[in-house]
Amino acid sequence: MASTSHVDDLFRRRRCQPRRSPASDTWLSAASIWEIALKRASGKLRAPDDLLDAIAAAGFETLAVTAGHAALAGALPPIHRDPFDRMLVAQARIESLTIVTRDQRLGMYGVDVLGA
Numbered sequence: 550m551a552s553t554s555h556v557d558d559l560f561r562r563r564r565c566q567p568r569r570s571p572a573s574d575t576w577l578s579a580a581s582i583w584e585i586a587l588k589r590a591s592g593k594l595r596a597p598d599d600l601l602d603a604i605a606a607a608g609f610e611t612l613a614v615t616a617g618h619a620a621l622a623g624a625l626p627p628i629h630r631d632p633f634d635r636m637l638v639a640q641a642r643i644e645s646l647t648i649v650t651r652d653q654r655l656g657m658y659g660v661d662v663l664g665a
Contacts, residue, residue: 576646577609580636617643628657 582604588594597603604611614636621639622632629635629652638658641648647661656662 575609576612577604578612578637578640579614580633580640582611584633612640612644612646614640615643625658629654 582600585594585596586600589596589600618636618639621643622635625635625638629638634650634652634655637648637650638655638660640646641660642658647663648655649663649665651665653662653664
């Protein structure tokens with residue numbers, strides 16, 4: 550397995566923690582998994598070959614992207630251009646989640662943001 554140090558950093562930036570569930574529940578969006586896989590394939594990010602197993606072993610619950618998430622992400626104002634971040638915002642709004650990120654601009658969408 551390749552080093553996961555870069556993936557761990559991305560996990561910390563991208564995870565969502567539900568307000569309505571115990572604090573130990575940590576969600577990782579399918580959009581983030583897609584982003585990790587794309588960056589890994591392009592050589593921009595080192596990630597384990599068994600990415601899904603590594604995510605499960607790290608204790609993350611996965612959050613699927615729904616049609617509602619997609620519709621809202623596409624309708625958001627252009628505060629942020631990154632489509633993956635816009636998806637996280639849409640998921641956080643619909644699912645009442647807090648986004649853990651270094652990018653505080655996401656809070657401009659009216660979602661709870663916890664600095665990573």
